Amino acid sequence: MAEVSLVSVTKRFQTVTAVDRLSLDIADGELVVLLGPTGAGKTTTLRLIAGLEQADAGMVRIDGHDVTRMPPAARDIAFVFQQYSLYPHLTVYDNLAFPLRAPARRRPEAEIAKRVREIAALLRIEDKLQNRATRLSGGEMQRVAIGRALVRRPAIYLMDEPLSSLDAKLRAELRLELKRIQSELGATILYVTHDQVEAMTMASRIGIMSEGRLVQIGTPREIYERPHSAYVASRLGTPAINLFPAELIVAPGAPAGTRTIGARTEHLRIRPANGGARARVRRVEHLGDQSHVHVEIDGRALVTLADPHAPLAAGDAVSIDLVNPIYFDGEGRRIEAAP
């Protein structure tokens, strides 16, 4: 395991700048998640580290060595793709052993057997080792695909939406498993996703990407509680943060220069009010554990969470108070509230 650094890396495809002067240091044993919408440059960043793309400018360093111009095979990395691609004619065991039997890094069979069994135990597929790869469920196949990366001990594991082809339940299970395995192995992982729940639950640090740039990097809590901009604030949280002009609802503590207010559920207090109130409940969505309450105020829609048994119904007049919301200036940058 080792440190991986990107130093002001740029990658262009014809007229499009896919990755724009991106700098990032991934420490040994860290799980960094790149989060952003389609086209933000996440996958290209991953491919630049893998050597599947060549940087137009900047430097890629693995364990202190400049690998910018090296071919993929010479870089000490393992890649897990979105679509598991297993060898269908091989057993699970042989699929897992495959990378260790490659001519360039061939290991003795006894050592391979030991390593395959270790990883299979970690992934809880020991009892499937003799199965043909095609006779597995989707979740098991993806475990094998991840396992095939884990049998090696590269400087860094690069994972491109490895869980996105699985159903919600399985994804939630594997998320937790992968995080556990990562901390047990002390593995360094760069993980790409557009799923904010994956990012928040798994990452040591989240890097938020937009149009080829890394706009903020920090722990999930930092990104959620102290976003640098309205854009970053809108990437995390379900329901999404409410962003509205400062005039809409009076915020007593708003610092000078506030143009936009960002209010998550925990920043909004909604109470039943008399008929004269400006805000009205448009719809209550019962999601079981909580309800999404859609409120309209002066033609703007706000969404917040409420207890499923809260006495709120469509058409109710409500009053809304803000409690320590997040403030943004005219450029969408966050400004600190007065202490």
Added chain:
Amino acid sequence: MAEIRIEQLSRRFGDFVAVEGSSFTIEDGSFFVMLGPSGCGKTTTLRMIAGLELPTGGRILLDGEDITLRRAAERDIAFVFQLFALYPHMNVRQNIAFPLKCQGMPRAEIRPRVEEAARLLRIDHLLGRRVSGLSGGDRQRVALGRAIVRRPKAFLMDEPLGALDAEFRRLMCGELRELHDRIDATTVYVTHDQLEAMAMADRIAIMNQGRVEQVGTPQEIYDRPTSMFVADFIGSPPMNFLAFEGEARPGDCRVRLGDIDVAIPEPCERSSGAALALGVRPEHVAFDDSSALRGTVFGIEYLGTTQVVTVSTAYGPVKARISSGVKAQIGEIVGLRFRTEALVLFDGATRRSIAATRGGGFHG
């Protein structure tokens, strides 16, 4: 408008039983969702209501009238397949008008009907546009327009949002429900996505292996699942089950989890054996140092406002959804407390709830 009643409906394909003795009533004007994993029989049931499939047993009544064997075209029901299926060479107006034209309706009548449908969907400004240039959302609205323009007694929809990405699906869910509130037509909607079902339905029927497991409002089903299947299928993360050996005697309001006495909200019925499972949703689990039920923190998932902490206990893993302000550390030993009124006791053998239900629920 229409009430749809399903009585003992069955469908076999050779030896395979796709639907087995389903009974439920879809009230006039309601948004009814059939929910379940793939292969549970929900689409087959919908196709039988539409008349695209004939049942091998049972009856379907539309407003009291037996339509079981009537042809699809004679049922006055609109079936909406995956949305997006539009005629690319026609403009929006022609696409919406198409079903009426096929019925041979005079042009003068078609015009106001198309305009009314477009107004309801808020696409009246797009009537002259070609569909190929429209955004995804507008195309979806046009497809819906083509269904509502016929003013059928009921709409049947089979995973209409299945092909869309998550963010757009949420948006369309809200729009579909708002459209329903404006036109109040009976809608039967099939999905395997529990969030979609919870967000849109007035009532949900959960199906499993051809049978209806439970019918109820989203909150009833969430709060009082009548089977472990339902409890596990709904909720993210789903309900925790603590498996234990014990005795449930009729009228008991407590069970013994090893040495720990746990109060349950409703008196029991008799259990079939000694295997029991205590069901508790993650948001009803709290940390409490004084609790005798202890476990080791196995995983922590930060979600912003809340976090989900997985705790390994002697009765299996238990997930707690608690405020992210609470400090938790992997490996730490914690005590767990459950909210009594939210617990559900299950029979480990039959996998059904054995607390006498408070009513509202329905054993399928």
